[in-house]
Amino acid sequence: MSAQTNSQASIQTSDKPLGREQLAELVARDIAPGSFVNLGIGQPTLVSNYLKPEQNITLHTENGMLGMGPEAEGDDIDGDLINAGKIPVTELPGASYFHHADSFAIMRGGHLDICVLGAFQVSATGDLANWHTGAPDAIPAVGGAMDLATGAKDVFVMMTLLTRDGASKIVEACTYPLTGVGCVTRVYTDKAVFLTGPDGVTVRETFGCTFEELQELVPVPLKAAAAVVG
Amino acid sequence: MSAQTNSQASIQTSDKPLGREQLAELVARDIAPGSFVNLGIGQPTLVSNYLKPEQNITLHTENGMLGMGPEAEGDDIDGDLINAGKIPVTELPGASYFHHADSFAIMRGGHLDICVLGAFQVSATGDLANWHTGAPDAIPAVGGAMDLATGAKDVFVMMTLLTRDGASKIVEACTYPLTGVGCVTRVYTDKAVFLTGPDGVTVRETFGCTFEELQELVPVPLKAAAAVVG
Amino acid sequence: MLTFVDSVNEAVSGIKDGSTVMIGGFGNAGQPFELIDALMACGAKDLTVVNNNAGQGDQGLALLIKEGRVKKMICSFPRQSDSWHFDAKFHAGEIELELVPQGNLAERIRAAGAGIGGFFTPTGYGTMLAEGKETRIIDGRGQVFEMPIHADVALIKALKADGVGNLVYRKTARNFGPIMAAAAKHTVVQVSEIVPTGGLDPENIVTPGIYVNSIVKVA
Amino acid sequence: MLTFVDSVNEAVSGIKDGSTVMIGGFGNAGQPFELIDALMACGAKDLTVVNNNAGQGDQGLALLIKEGRVKKMICSFPRQSDSWHFDAKFHAGEIELELVPQGNLAERIRAAGAGIGGFFTPTGYGTMLAEGKETRIIDGRGQVFEMPIHADVALIKALKADGVGNLVYRKTARNFGPIMAAAAKHTVVQVSEIVPTGGLDPENIVTPGIYVNSIVKVA
Numbered sequence: 007m008s009a010q011t012n013s014q015a016s017i018q019t020s021d022k023p024l025g026r027e028q029l030a031e032l033v034a035r036d037i038a039p040g041s042f043v044n045l046g047i048g049q050p051t052l053v054s055n056y057l058k059p060e061q062n063i064t065l066h067t068e069n070g071m072l073g074m075g076p077e078a079e080g081d082d083i084d085g086d087l088i089n090a091g092k093i094p095v096t097e098l099p100g101a102s103y104f105h106h107a108d109s110f111a112i113m114r115g116g117h118l119d120i121c122v123l124g125a126f127q128v129s130a131t132g133d134l135a136n137w138h139t140g141a142p143d144a145i146p147a148v149g150g151a152m153d154l155a156t157g158a159k160d161v162f163v164m165m166t167l168l169t170r171d172g173a174s175k176i177v178e179a180c181t182y183p184l185t186g187v188g189c190v191t192r193v194y195t196d197k198a199v200f201l202t203g204p205d206g207v208t209v210r211e212t213f214g215c216t217f218e219e220l221q222e223l224v225p226v227p228l229k230a231a232a233a234v235v236g
Numbered sequence: 237m238s239a240q241t242n243s244q245a246s247i248q249t250s251d252k253p254l255g256r257e258q259l260a261e262l263v264a265r266d267i268a269p270g271s272f273v274n275l276g277i278g279q280p281t282l283v284s285n286y287l288k289p290e291q292n293i294t295l296h297t298e299n300g301m302l303g304m305g306p307e308a309e310g311d312d313i314d315g316d317l318i319n320a321g322k323i324p325v326t327e328l329p330g331a332s333y334f335h336h337a338d339s340f341a342i343m344r345g346g347h348l349d350i351c352v353l354g355a356f357q358v359s360a361t362g363d364l365a366n367w368h369t370g371a372p373d374a375i376p377a378v379g380g381a382m383d384l385a386t387g388a389k390d391v392f393v394m395m396t397l398l399t400r401d402g403a404s405k406i407v408e409a410c411t412y413p414l415t416g417v418g419c420v421t422r423v424y425t426d427k428a429v430f431l432t433g434p435d436g437v438t439v440r441e442t443f444g445c446t447f448e449e450l451q452e453l454v455p456v457p458l459k460a461a462a463a464v465v466g
Numbered sequence: 467m468l469t470f471v472d473s474v475n476e477a478v479s480g481i482k483d484g485s486t487v488m489i490g491g492f493g494n495a496g497q498p499f500e501l502i503d504a505l506m507a508c509g510a511k512d513l514t515v516v517n518n519n520a521g522q523g524d525q526g527l528a529l530l531i532k533e534g535r536v537k538k539m540i541c542s543f544p545r546q547s548d549s550w551h552f553d554a555k556f557h558a559g560e561i562e563l564e565l566v567p568q569g570n571l572a573e574r575i576r577a578a579g580a581g582i583g584g585f586f587t588p589t590g591y592g593t594m595l596a597e598g599k600e601t602r603i604i605d606g607r608g609q610v611f612e613m614p615i616h617a618d619v620a621l622i623k624a625l626k627a628d629g630v631g632n633l634v635y636r637k638t639a640r641n642f643g644p645i646m647a648a649a650a651k652h653t654v655v656q657v658s659e660i661v662p663t664g665g666l667d668p669e670n671i672v673t674p675g676i677y678v679n680s681i682v683k684v685a
Numbered sequence: 686m687l688t689f690v691d692s693v694n695e696a697v698s699g700i701k702d703g704s705t706v707m708i709g710g711f712g713n714a715g716q717p718f719e720l721i722d723a724l725m726a727c728g729a730k731d732l733t734v735v736n737n738n739a740g741q742g743d744q745g746l747a748l749l750i751k752e753g754r755v756k757k758m759i760c761s762f763p764r765q766s767d768s769w770h771f772d773a774k775f776h777a778g779e780i781e782l783e784l785v786p787q788g789n790l791a792e793r794i795r796a797a798g799a800g801i802g803g804f805f806t807p808t809g810y811g812t813m814l815a816e817g818k819e820t821r822i823i824d825g826r827g828q829v830f831e832m833p834i835h836a837d838v839a840l841i842k843a844l845k846a847d848g849v850g851n852l853v854y855r856k857t858a859r860n861f862g863p864i865m866a867a868a869a870k871h872t873v874v875q876v877s878e879i880v881p882t883g884g885l886d887p888e889n890i891v892t893p894g895i896y897v898n899s900i901v902k903v904a
Contacts, residue, residue, distance in 0.1 A: 383788030
């Protein structure tokens with residue numbers, strides 16, 4: 007019991023919850039050197055600001071490019087060079103262009119090391135819901151979300167842990183329509199980093215709360231990361 | 237009956253059976269201007285010698301090229317530029333190269349107007365047997381034959397009508413292993429040109445024999461081409 | 467048979483009421499704006515349109531939808547901040563939507579061009595977009611059966627064409643062009659430049675001329 | 686992870702007994718002769734080899750077969766005038782043959798790289814090569830179900846690589862290279878030239894570096 011208490015204490019790595027930028031910086035730091043990565047639209051795009059040149063990360067955009075550079079500004083803006091969010095971007099040395107089927111073959115064939123996505127909900131077994139609120143009058147739009155969720159070797163989710171109403175977005179089973187089944191491997195939130203998989207949810211670290219406080223917020227049983235326990 | 241006799245007489249367009257070169261010339265003449273064509277290994281390759289520049293025919297080779305030119309000679313021989321028969325060829329202006337899946341997509345997707353193939357047998361309904369003798373000790377080798385037979389809009393066969401033993405290669409049902417089912421649309425032989433399809437076998441023209449003499453040789457009911465009857 | 471035509475109106479003249487029309491482009495990149503305008507002008511209706519989106523703002527595909535000329539959209543991302551014409555038609559029940567994950571859209575278009583009768587993919591398995599579709603477990607993964615998407619006509623944009631219809635594209639404007647060109651019975655291409663045959667390197671052709679039927683140069 | 690290695694022997698060191706190895710090339714064009722020689726030298730046995738043919742003459746793949754290192758061949762055209770080593774092993778019942786129509790071979794390799802679980806194709810329907818396989822009628826055509834072909838290692842030849850592993854090929858030597866690179870867990874490429882990153886036009890890359898693991902320059 008005291009060992010567990012120790013473990014719970016030791017995984018709190020920050021006194022405060024992380025902000026969006028801090029979270030992006032953390033995700034960037036966790037991406038292994040040499041990885042091929044797709045950053046989803048919205049919050050995941052922030053990660054690119056914190057990737058270091060020595061990490062040698064190659065960014066993929068599903069509209070047909072590897073080796074995507076930063077957002078284009080001023081004279082560099084070229085209407086033929088955009089990312090999946092339709093924002094003008096730049097091309098890095100070593101870039102390549104390909105058509106949509108070849109681009110999605112990269113995703114679907116399991117060649118991307120990591121994709122980073124936003125989410126409405128993630129289940130205890132890694133199911134992802136991030137494309138559709140399920141509201142009867144909502145016009146559904148899926149884009150490449152299901153291909154990324156299903157195809158990448160690792161699917162990282164970035165989100166706040168709680169909804170505006172204070173409900174946990176990590177849930178026993180998703181109530182929103184699914185994007186993919188059992189696909190999420192890691193969840194980065196303002197309050198903790200979770201590892202998800204067939205064995206359930208493991209907490210790697212917490213921010214501004216203890217393991218026990220976190221467990222109070224999340225309606226699925228949590229484990230503390232074994233590596234940190236020792 | 238006399239109308240039929242007339243028709244039978246009128247479709248004899250040559251006093252003698254055609255030789256291999258004459259047959260190749262006839263096939264070449266029958267290919268519509270602007271067509272995309274794949275010529276199989278062996279006798280069909282001869283057709284390329286009789287294509288006229290004004291026909292504007294584009295040749296495809298399944299190992300990854302459109303716009304193939306004549307066989308290469310002397311200094312033009314380049315080990316990286318070969319046809320499906322592994323013979324050095326040349327490149328014409330407007331040529332393009334692509335990988336094997338893209339090349340077979342051209343064939344399998346129905347984009348070739350015509351392929352010309354050799355055959356062991358063709359059935360009354362256009363089944364093709366041209367890849368395997370079926371002998372128990374034979375090592376089977378199929379290459380692209382099934383893809384061509386199944387994919388091209390029109391499949392022309394070039395062969396002698398009779399085997400060395402005098403048996404018709406146009407048969408009620410193939411006894412050799414099939415390459416494709418109901419795929420052959422036209423058969424060019426030394427003794428006649430046949431149109432094949434779901435409605436049976438129609439004789440377009442005969443060489444060195446009458447319709448009746450031809451029917452004696454071929455064990456399936458023949459019709460004379462309606463267009464020639466008039 | 468390849469023809470070079472003088473006007474976009476002539477280029478789209480083969481599009482009839484009830485045609486299935488693929489339209490290239492992702493965002494504005496690769497969108498054949500002038501051909502879409504010509505499609506608007508030609509009057510064809512009851513169209514099934516295949517595009518990644520369902521029109522934006524008050525132009526192009528959005529206008530075609532507004533005017534009630536599109537019976538059905540096959541797309542992956544119809545909802546955008548300025549997709550008000552589609553939104554209105556959809557809520558009024560006046561347009562049919564087949565929503566397809568973007569990778570399935572691309573692969574189904576590719577399958578049509580490559581003569582594939584259908585394929586299994588993990589994308590969409592276990593989601594509402596697989597409802598009513600055949601599924602099976604292959605190598606331990608749930609997979610969904612998807613069918614090819616064929617079209618009567620494709621309208622696409624390329625950078626250059628040569629005299630035999632070989633095409634090259636520019637940057638991410640390539641997107642759906644090459645696969646739509648192969649999937650349609652009749653492919654219409656607007657290009658910025660026409661070069662003599664032999665003017666494009668055979669190693670760098672992205673769409674071979676066999677897939678191209680009509681080319682029009684747009685200034 | 687991409688590495689540039691100094692020798693072909695080092696390049697093939699990941700090949701183990703029982704590996705499935707794809708070997709590029711059609712005829713001599715695109716054949717990675719030096720990598721095949723290194724595979725011969727490394728001693729790995731019980732191999733499954735995927736190649737269009739089954740070796741010719743007394744070199745390369747033919748030697749590997751002669752030495753009994755190949756348990757199974759997956760190919761479209763094993764019988765050639767000089768395929769005597771394969772012929773002998775086959776007649777002695779010492780090698781297994783999976784004969785695949787060439788287009789199915791290419792499409793199955795492509796499917797592996799693209800994450801397709803299987804597909805239906807008209808090629809082979811009604812023939813002995815469809816015996817025992819699932820079939821169905823789609824749009825009035827008989828079709829056969831074919832599964833992807835994955836590999837542990839691909840050995841291919843390209844013309845040039847840049848510093849991030851992007852590849853370009855030369856003429857019909859391109860053939861199986863791009864699809865095998867995508868279908869294997871580990872892709873080894875022999876190239877004639879290595880150019881600095883940025884030295885290949887992004888529009889003209891045929892195999893993006895994401896598919897490449899080891900590059901060796903062969904004089």
